[in-house]
Every structure is written in C-alpha cells, then in structure tokens.
Amino acid sequence: MMMYYEIKKIFVKRGNRVALAVLAFAIIVIVYSLVSQTYWVNENGEMETGFGTIRKIKEAKQEWSGSLTENQIARVIEEKNRINATPQHQSEDMRQQEIAYSWTQGFQDITYLLNYAYGDFQTWDYTVADSLTPDMASDFYPNRMKSLKKWLEEEEGGANLFTDKEKAFLMEQYENLETPFFYEYQEGWKNLFQWASGIAMITALVLGFLCAGIFADEFRQKASAIFYSSYHGRGKAIWTKVTAGLLTVTVVYWAAMLAYSAAVLGIFGIEGSNCPIQSTMAGWKSFYQITNGQEYLMILFGGYLGCLFMTGAVMLVSAAAKSSLLAVTIPFLMIILPSLLMSMNSPTLNKILGLLPDQLLQISSVVKYFNLYEIGGEIFGAVPILAAVYLLLTFILIPMMYFTYKKHQVTR
Amino acid sequence: MELEIINLTKEFKEIIAVDHINLSMKNGVYGLLGVNGAGKTTFMRMLCTLIRPSVGKILCEGKDIFEMDGEYRKILGYLPQEFGFYPDFTVQDYLMYVASIKGIRQTAAKKRTKILLQQVGLSKVQNRKMKKLSGGMKRRVGIAQAMLNNPKILILDEPTAGLDPSERIRFRNLISELSQDRLVLLSTHIVSDIEYIANQILLMQNGKIFHSGTQEEILNEVPIRVWRLDVRKSEVEHWQAMYKVANLKTMPQGAELRILSEQCPDTNAKEEELTLEDVFLYYFGEKAGNNDDVL
Ligand SMILES: Nc1ncnc2c1ncn2[C@@H]1O[C@H](COP(=O)(O)OP(=O)(O)O)[C@@H](O)[C@H]1O
Ligand SMILES: [Mg+2]
Numbered sequence: 025m026m027m028y029y030e031i032k033k034i035f036v037k038r039g040n041r042v043a044l045a046v047l048a049f050a051i052i053v054i055v056y057s058l059v060s061q062t063y064w065v066n067e068n069g070e071m072e073t074g075f076g077t078i079r080k081i082k083e084a085k086q087e088w089s090g091s092l093t094e095n096q097i098a099r100v101i102e103e104k105n106r107i108n109a110t111p112q113h114q115s116e117d118m119r120q121q122e123i124a125y126s127w128t129q130g131f132q133d134i135t136y137l138l139n140y141a142y143g144d145f146q147t148w149d150y151t152v153a154d155s156l157t158p159d160m161a162s163d164f165y166p167n168r169m170k171s172l173k174k175w176l177e178e179e180e181g182g183a184n185l186f187t188d189k190e191k192a193f194l195m196e197q198y199e200n201l202e203t204p205f206f207y208e209y210q211e212g213w214k215n216l217f218q219w220a221s222g223i224a225m226i227t228a229l230v231l232g233f234l235c236a237g238i239f240a241d242e243f244r245q246k247a248s249a250i251f252y253s254s255y256h257g258r259g260k261a262i263w264t265k266v267t268a269g270l271l272t273v274t275v276v277y278w279a280a281m282l283a284y285s286a287a288v289l290g291i292f293g294i295e296g297s298n299c300p301i302q303s304t305m306a307g308w309k310s311f312y313q314i315t316n317g318q319e320y321l322m323i324l325f326g327g328y329l330g331c332l333f334m335t336g337a338v339m340l341v342s343a344a345a346k347s348s349l350l351a352v353t354i355p356f357l358m359i360i361l362p363s364l365l366m367s368m369n370s371p372t373l374n375k376i377l378g379l380l381p382d383q384l385l386q387i388s389s390v391v392k393y394f395n396l397y398e399i400g401g402e403i404f405g406a407v408p409i410l411a412a413v414y415l416l417l418t419f420i421l422i423p424m425m426y427f428t429y430k431k432h433q434v435t436r
Numbered sequence: 437m438e439l440e441i442i443n444l445t446k447e448f449k450e451i452i453a454v455d456h457i458n459l460s461m462k463n464g465v466y467g468l469l470g471v472n473g474a475g476k477t478t479f480m481r482m483l484c485t486l487i488r489p490s491v492g493k494i495l496c497e498g499k500d501i502f503e504m505d506g507e508y509r510k511i512l513g514y515l516p517q518e519f520g521f522y523p524d525f526t527v528q529d530y531l532m533y534v535a536s537i538k539g540i541r542q543t544a545a546k547k548r549t550k551i552l553l554q555q556v557g558l559s560k561v562q563n564r565k566m567k568k569l570s571g572g573m574k575r576r577v578g579i580a581q582a583m584l585n586n587p588k589i590l591i592l593d594e595p596t597a598g599l600d601p602s603e604r605i606r607f608r609n610l611i612s613e614l615s616q617d618r619l620v621l622l623s624t625h626i627v628s629d630i631e632y633i634a635n636q637i638l639l640m641q642n643g644k645i646f647h648s649g650t651q652e653e654i655l656n657e658v659p660i661r662v663w664r665l666d667v668r669k670s671e672v673e674h675w676q677a678m679y680k681v682a683n684l685k686t687m688p689q690g691a692e693l694r695i696l697s698e699q700c701p702d703t704n705a706k707e708e709e710l711t712l713e714d715v716f717l718y719y720f721g722e723k724a725g726n727n728d729d730v731l
Contacts, residue, residue, distance in 0.1 A: 025542045029525075029533035036524035246520025250581060253484040253514045255506050255539040434486035 026261060030268040033241070040234050047230045047280055051223060055287045058215045065129065069122030078292060082209050084130035086295070089208035092134070092303065096204075098161035100134045104153055134207065136305040141167045145175035145309075165203045168308070172198055182394075185371055190396045193403035197311035205303040210296025213316035214304060216288045217323070220281075221386035224327035225359050227280045228385055231331055232338040232355035234276065235269045236348035239339060239429050243346040249434045262429050266422060269339050270332065277331045281324055301391065312391045312405060322407065323387045330384030333414045334358055336421035343429040358382055378406045384414060437511075437588045437619045438462050439483070443492035445643075446478050453478040455643030456492070465615045467634030468623040468645075471720050475643040476623040477517050480593050483621070484514045496589075510539065513587030517594045517623075519578040523567035527558060527577055530566055531584065538585040545584070552580040556610060572603040576610070583614060590614070592622040596629050608632045627716045637712070639719060647719070655710050662714050663695045663705035675701075680721075682714050 034040055064077035090096065107113055113124035128135065138153040141164050175181040176191045242248040251257050297317035301307030334355045342351035362380045365373060378395035383406060395406040439461045446454040453475045468476050481487040483494060485501055494501045501508040521530055528549065535545035553559045556576040561569065575595065582590060595611065596604045611622065612633050624630060630637055637654055639647040647654065662682065667675060668690045675681060675693055679701055683694035695701050696718055
C-alpha cells in the first residue's frame with residue numbers, strides 16, 4: 025500500500041506527466057522519421073519514400089541473403105560491374121543513372137562492405153566497389169585483417185594509440201571472427217540501433233526528472249515532519265522510496281525501449297537478428313564478435329544499467345540535498361559533458377570517457393570504438409568493464425541513499 | 437502514558453531555542469503557551485524525534501524515545517505548525533498514505549479514515565485534491581492524519597493558527613473530543629485556545645518553561661490583580677505609562693481601562709476577576725496584544 029502511494033506521488037505530479045508525454049512523443053517522432061527517411065528508387069528511376077518502400081527494399085535485399093561466401097562476393101562484384109557497363113549507368117541523363125542505381129539496391133549493403141574491405145582502413149571511398157573484379161573476392165575477409173594490421177603500424181594511424189598487447193588483442197579479435205558472415209536483410213536492426221541511444225538518453229533525462237522528487241519533495245512540500253515522525257518514517261518508508269525509484273526506472277525504461285523496439289522491428293522486420301554486426305557497414309570494424317540480436321540485448325541491458333545508475337545518482341543527491349534542483353541536472357551533465365570533452369580528441373581522455381556512465385546509454389557506439397583496457401594482464405573492451413563497474417556502483421548507491429535520507433533532522 | 441523531560445536543551449548556532457526544560461507529563465491536555473520564538477516548535481519537534489536534543493533526554497515510560505525509535509513513533513500523532521502534504525493527492529489518498537507509513541494495514545486504515553473523516557466533518561470532500569482545500573479543511577485533515585494510529589501521545593503545534601473564529605471554536609471542540617485517554621500537548625500563542633481545552637498550562641519564554649499548573653493554580657499564583665477604571669481620554673497615556681493596560685475601550689465620554697497592578701491604582705478602580713489573558717500580558721509584556729484573538 026505504501027508502495028502504491030509512493031508511486032502515485034510520482035505520477036500525479038503534473039510536471040512528471042508532461043515529462044512522460046515528452047518521452048512518448050519523442051519515440052513517436054523518431055519512429056516516424058525513421059520511416060519517412062526510408063527511400064527506394066523504382067525501376068523508372070523515381071524516388072519513393074515512406075512506409076510503402078519498406079516491403080520493396082526487403083524483397084530486393086532478401087534475394088542476396090545467405091552466407092556471404094567468396095562466391096557470393098564474386099557474384100556481387102560481377103553484378104555491380106555488369107550494371108556499371110549498362111548504357112543506363114553510363115548515360116549523362118540523371119534519370120537513366122537513377123534507373124541503373126535502382127538495380128543495385130538489393131546488394132547495396134554488400135557493396136558498402138566492399139568499399140571497406142578493399143579500401144583504406146580509415147577512409148570511406150564509395151568508388152572502391154566499382155574497381156573490383158570477381159577474382160578478387162577471396163581477399164574480402166583477409167583484407168579486413170590486413171587493413172587493420174596496416175593501420176596499427178602506421179604512425180598517423182593506430183601505431184601510437186595502442187600497446188603491443190592491445191594491438192595483438194585487436195588482431196586476435198579480428199582473426200577469430202567467424203567467416204563467412206551470414207548476411208540477410210536487416211534494416212529493422214540498423215534502424216533500431218540508429219536511435220536506440222537517443223531514446224535511452226531521453227529516457228534517462230526523463231527518469232532523472234521523475235525520481236528527483238521522491239526524496240526531496242517531502243522537504244519541499246513540508247511533509248517531512250509527518251513523514252519522519254511516523255512509525256516507518258526512518259525505516260521501511262525510506263526503503264519504499266528507494267524501491268519506488270528503482271521500479272519507476274524499470275517500468276519507464278523498459279516501456280520506452282520495448283515500445284521503440286516493437287515499433288521499429290514491427291515496421292522494418294526482425295530479419296537479420298543472427299547476422300554478425302560486421303555484416304553491415306556500421307559494424308564492419310567492430311572487434312566485438314556479436315550478432316545484431318546480441319547487440320540489441322547489450323543495448324537494452326546497458327541502457328537499463330545506465331538509467332539505474334544515473335537515476336540512482338539523482339536520488340542520492342536529492343536525498344542528501346533535500347532539494348531536487350541540483351539533482352535533476354545530473355543526467356544532463358553526465359550525458360552532455362562527456363560528449364563535449366569527446367570532441368577534444370585526446371586518446372587518454374577518450375579512454376576515461378569510454379568508461380563514463382553515458383556510454384551505457386550508447387552501447388551501439390561503444391561496440392564500434394576501440395576503447396581497450398588492461399586489467400591484470402588481460403585486455404578488455406569497454407563493454408564488460410562498464411557492466412561490472414556500474415553494476416557495482418549502482419549496488420553501492422542503493423544503501424547510500426537510504427542511510428543518507430534516514431539521518432536527516434527536520435528543523436524547519 | 438508518561439513523558440519525562442530531563443534537562444532538555446536545543447542550541448542552534450546563536451540561539452538556545454530550548455533551554456534546560458524539566459517536565460513530567462501524564463494523560464491530559466497540556467497547553468503550551470508562549471509568544472512567537474519562545475521555542476515551542478523546537479520543543480515539540482524534539483518530542484517527535486525530528487530533532488535531536490543538544491543536551492538532555494526525553495523518556496517515555498522510562499525509556500529514551502530516540503532509542504525506542506519506531507516503537508515510540510508508533511504511539512505518536514503529530515500535527516506540525518506548517519502542515520505539509522502532497523498537493524495532488526486526494527484527501528483519501530493522503531490519509532491512506534500516512535496510514536501506510538504509520539504501519540496501519542489497508543483494511544484497518546480504510547475504516548479508520550472513514551471514521552476520522554466523519555469526525556472532522558470532511559467526508560464530503562474525501563475525493564477532493566489536497567491543494568483545493570481551504571485552510572481550515574487542511575488543518576482538519578492534519579488532525580485526522582495525526583489521529584490515524586489512535587496515538588497515546590498527540591502533539592499539536594499551533595492547531596488553531598490562521599483559522600477564523602467559528603472554525604476555531606469547532607476546532608477546539610474537536611480537540612476536546614479527541615483528547616480522552618491520551619497525553620495531548622498543544623501549543624498556541626492565543627490565550628483563549630488554552631482557556632477552553634487545556635487542563636494543564638505550560639508557560640514558555642526564551643526556551644524555558646517558567647511556570648506550569650492548572651488554570652486556577654496559575655491564576656492564583658500570579659502576584660497581580662486586575663482593575664477596571666474609567667478615565668478621561670486625555671489621561672489614557674498617563675495610565676498606560678504607569679501600568680500594564682490589558683484593555684482599552686473608548687467610550688463617548690472617556691475610556692475604560694483594564695489595569696494590571698498589585699495595588700489598587702485609584703480609588704475609583706474596581707477590582708475584576710483575573711483571566712489568563714491578563715496573566716499572559718503580565719508575563720509576556722506588550723507582545724500579548726494579539727489581534728488574532730477575537731474570542
Ligand atoms: N532550524 C533553526 N535554525 C536556527 N534557529 C532556529 C531554527 N528553528 C528555530 N530557531 C530559532 O529558535 C527560536 C525558537 O523558535 P521556535 O521553536 O520556532 O519557537 P516558537 O514555535 O515558539 O515560535 C527562535 O529564535 C528561532 O529563530
Ligand atoms: Mg512555532
């Protein structure tokens with residue numbers, strides 16, 4: 025009963041309702057923009073956008089689904105070359121060029137991979153795929169390692185960014201990646217990942233706003249005198265507040281993330297969950313050996329932990345300060361400051377930034393960074409360290425807020 | 437139920453708000469009377485375990501209330517001077533929440549809430565939001581919440597402040613009704629509140645309880661008498677300079693003064709019966725002239 029009313033206190037507040045409405049609205053806008061950004065060039069060279077194009081893209085891409093073997097790579101190169109040789113492609117007329125482009129859409133993801141595999145490690149050159157011959161297909165996977173190796177040796181590349189051990193770790197991760205990749209249509213995941221961190225961040229901000237008042241409002245509303253003079257006021261009633269906060273994080277976070285996921289995957293399809301993340305351009309360089317489905321789980325749980333930690337920090341500060349003013353700014357600072365510092369582009373700084381809590385909200389980016397950490401002679405990526413560190417810190421925050429709040433006196 | 441207060445002291449940075457209070461209280465209604473700043477609220481907050489004393493102890497049936505912790509708060513009801521609540525909760529929600537932190541089970545809480553709402557005359561507004569209630573209604577909800585756990589010790593900090601006269605009367609009756617078989621301590625700076633409901637009066641000034649007893653005892657022990665005297669308007673200032681004047685009533689032909697003095701101030705003066713009001717003025721000086729007090 026105590027819990028029911030504690031939760032009710034959060035949700036009857038007008039400001040909190042507005043914050044939740046903002047969150048819901050943000051999700052709708054984002055999903056809508058993902059749909060409206062989708063485009064398809066039809067056989068007449070005309071661009072179509074929106075919901076109706078999704079089915080067409082899916083059909084075209086599914087024709088190229090399957091194991092991405094040398095054969096398949098060779099087929100893509102052949103097809104690409106064949107289209108490049110058509111009069112439509114070579115025509116000066118934009119419309120004709122668009123028609124030629126329309127034939128490439130089914131294997132476009134793979135063409136992008138070719139640009140990486142046969143191009144330079146750090147630069148993206150979209151013409152690379154036009155200069156290949158089918159017999160080069162066997163270089164596709166070895167090239168991924170070769171270009172990393174080359175980059176790690178270059179002075180202006182990664183040579184000075186990593187220790188030998190770290191370099192060896194990266195190479196090993198690349199080598200161990202299972203090939204050939206399984207490739208299929210995976211726009212659902214691609215789109216999902218694109219805004220997952222955005223949603224997680226908005227959710228974290230909203231949660232900070234929602235939970236900042238749990239402790240502070242008793243004082244702000246001068247209800248603290250009755251609270252602390254009640255039977256459970258220095259015990260169970262405080263635990264209930266802690267739990268109400270955690271419950272709010274849990275419910276709001278999962279509702280937001282699952283609503284977003286359900287909408288995006290419902291619209292774009294769940295195909296591609298078993299593809300390794302390296303099978304699309306965005307994940308090509310990642311050293312994490314995971315599938316889209318696994319990345320999704322990491323995003324979900326990382327974001328959850330991030331929201332728990334940030335909200336925990338908000339609650340601790342509001343419990344200590346008896347005011348929510350400072351507390352609500354915490355998620356803002358935790359999210360905005362690192363991204364400002366990130367632009368300074370200092371490797372040591374980036375290493376630290378890689379372990380800040382905002383990273384948990386953007387696992388989809390973290391799995392692409394080369395942030396490495398050596399602990400006890402072993403090299404780790406940021407993900408397991410983030411998980412361990414913030415799990416521990418969150419567990420520490422919980423009793424801290426309880427005891428901080430418990431000891432207050434009511435002097436005015 | 438017995439509360440024993442031993443050497444109780446609370447110092448804030450510069451002020452000693454409560455200064456070595458020694459007092460013993462049993463069941464009955466205690467009226468804590470003192471001007472603003474006397475230390476009433478600080479004293480009551482300590483009794484509610486909200487503030488830890490700088491020095492001294494409060495014992496409940498011989499046990500330190502801070503050590504008793506929840507066990508003590510279980511038998512405590514408190515209406516703070518500034519009564520805070522959750523503005524978006526309905527009256528019902530509010531009382532049910534307070535019941536829950538008082539450790540009352542849901543079914544019992546529902547019954548109790550219903551009875552109390554009836555008793556304080558708020559059954560009709562139980563679904564209204566707290567922020568939509570009038571000042572007097574809020575105060576009545578405050579009393580109801582204090583009574584939820586049927587407390588053996590009930591502490592009311594200025595329960596009648598800011599109420600209009602008719603509401604104040606209702607409130608006094610309500611408090612009298614609720615005060616059976618408990619220890620009730622209520623503070624006020626309004627004399628008439630105390631006259632009506634308290635059996636024991638505690639006079640507080642500068643953090644000290646310097647006088648206590650029943651109304652009669654207090655009236656008997658005050659070394660002062662009160663006199664009625666009709667004077668000309670031009671003489672009023674003279675009398676005011678000479679004596680403490682409890683009341684001044686202007687008449688068409690002059691003024692009627694109520695003068696506090698041990699001796700008869702004038703041959704024309706007639707002795708009148710001493711009231712608590714006069715005592716208050718005697719002890720607390722000018723500050724006693726409280727416009728708040730219409731009754
Ligand atoms: N939290 C506090 N910090 C500093 N001084 C305080 C505090 N609370 C009360 N005081 C001071 O203690 C004295 C007694 O105040 P209070 O207990 O509120 O008296 P009353 O309730 O009789 O008006 C006043 O001088 C007041 O300014
Ligand atoms: Mg006071």
